Amino acid sequence: MNTYIYRIFLAALLLSFGITANAGGHRQAAAKQPEIKRTLIRNVRVWEGNGNKLTAPRNVLIENNLIKTLNAADSIAGADVIDGGGRIMIPGIIEAHGHLALSAPPAELGDTDLGYMGAVSVKAAEIYLMRGWTTVRDIGGPSQGLAKAIDEGIVPGPRIYPSAMIISQTSGHGDLRRLNDPHPNMGGGATLMDRFKLLADGPAEVRRAVRESLRLGAVQIKVMAGGGISSEYDPIDTVQYSVEEMRAAVEAAADWQTYVAVHAYTDEAVNRALDAGVKVIEHGHLLSPKTLKRIQKEGAYLSSQSFGFIRQFIQPGQTGGQGGKAAEVMTGVDTLMETARDIGLPVAFGTDTFGTLRAYRIGQTEFGFRKRWFDSAEILTQATRHNAELLKLTGPRNPYQDGPLGVIAEGAYADLLLVDGNPLEDVALLEDYENNIRLIMKDGTVYKNTL
Ligand SMILES: [Zn+2]
Missing domain, CATH: 3.20.20.140 (Metal-dependent hydrolases)
Structure with a gap:
């Protein structure tokens, strides 16, 4: 396309957007900052994918679909609050x-x-x-x-x-x-x-x-x-x-x-x-x-x-x-x-x-x-952090590039579970998922919450 025709094409395109907006009767003002959805999960011990180790009880803040921090305050204005009751948080499988x-x-x-x-x-x-x-x-x-x-x-x-x-x-x-x-x-x-x-x-x-x-x-x-x-x-x-x-x-x-x-x-x-x-x-x-x-x-x-x-x-x-x-x-x-x-x-x-x-x-x-x-910690590592390494081999074809998967970490995708019992001691408790997995969050959205 030569430059002249391109300009006409562009002008027509812009005009068509303008007409559409007018036809709707309410032209948009300056774009508003999209609202941030916040979820605060309080009082959880986090398995960060590190051997048998769990963190001390803490609060995890999720902003939209990503984990914002593992060290959040007890209350955050405007956040949905879930009380973890001291349960263990692991990455989604x-x-x-x-x-x-x-x-x-x-x-x-x-x-x-x-x-x-x-x-x-x-x-x-x-x-x-x-x-x-x-x-x-x-x-x-x-x-x-x-x-x-x-x-x-x-x-x-x-x-x-x-x-x-x-x-x-x-x-x-x-x-x-x-x-x-x-x-x-x-x-x-x-x-x-x-x-x-x-x-x-x-x-x-x-x-x-x-x-x-x-x-x-x-x-x-x-x-x-x-x-x-x-x-x-x-x-x-x-x-x-x-x-x-x-x-x-x-x-x-x-x-x-x-x-x-x-x-x-x-x-x-x-x-x-x-x-x-x-x-x-x-x-x-x-x-x-x-x-x-x-x-x-x-x-x-x-x-x-x-x-x-x-x-x-x-x-x-x-x-x-x-x-x-x-x-x-x-x-x-x-x-x-x-x-x-x-x-x-x-x-x-x-x-x-x-x-x-x-x-x-x-x-x-x-x-x-x-x-x-x-052992149970090894199995849980295979199912989360290690499997995520395989996913990364897709390079630029990876459909999910906003943060890491398979870990609970700042900036990671908010794909996480809250579990009754300690899966690091017995990972088989996840087999009774209906009773033992109490919260399922994927991409910052809660799909199950029986807390
Ligand atoms: Zn197969």
Whole structure:
């Protein structure tokens, strides 16, 4: 546009605003300072994410959606006041591995209805929030629309870091076709399933799939790098994607200053992913100590789960099918968690729940399961401060940049819980969230208060 035309365009634009204001009959005076909403939470002991330590009783002031100070006076003019009664304040829980859009079992995804699934996802998001989970790193499936609706205040739910489309090779863990379904890129055409995953083979297709996912709103990229439980035609030991294909994904994500997380259980799959520059390993249940040390040495991250949710599918002695695959993966969970603990490799706190509303509720059992390997303060750190480190890997794609998440600190987002009892002594008390979590605040808004 040349400058002259641009000026006319601008003048017309300004004029149109003026006309609109006049037509409304009440022209705005000079913009008023927006009113600050203040909430004072009195008499709480704060866990700042530091070992077993709690602060002495204090008052926490929240201004709009951020924590203003942990040392507020006893009364603040105009503030809503909540009396904490000496209870413990912790940051809102962060899910490192969720799937809010996978609101039907994978085998049924293709036969369901998008509107119905959307409704189930909305309910799942509400369940997460009301369990005290204020952020979900959504690691596959189109949750970006739900994220937008939550951010706009249309429905209640956690903050969501969407991955949009799951990217899988043909016959990979994301290839959820029935056996005789035609291939979408080989004359099959698109089906409802193509809202959830992209089948991509060869570096060029993988690049395109990553770009498509980013375009749809992914803030990190999810790639299937090895066999999985919920897919029928890829044994757990299969290695998926070549180094070249995965490197294409890593480069395409890096062009958007974000990263690739891979689904993988085995040494072969994880070593190949690390060779390609992958930053985050999801699951890893069958990894040897050697590969875990490599993850640590290269500054990559391990995002694993105790799989309380998957344990229910395992029948004793079962070998084939999804139950057999689940059993195979579960053989490694103790070694994985114990080795990670012993070498000091942090394990992100996630559940991998999907498929039914019951599953989303079962996610709360992750706290108790982890007590087999970690103490309560460690588990709480994984679920808050450490998980927040993973979220930061999204760089400029991070949708929430006004302050840190996963901590109670000056300037942090006001995502916090008030708890009956001491979760640093027994984190499993959070499993009875209905009784023991008395206050849930996300983004400065109170969603539950039974004080
Ligand atoms: Zn998963």
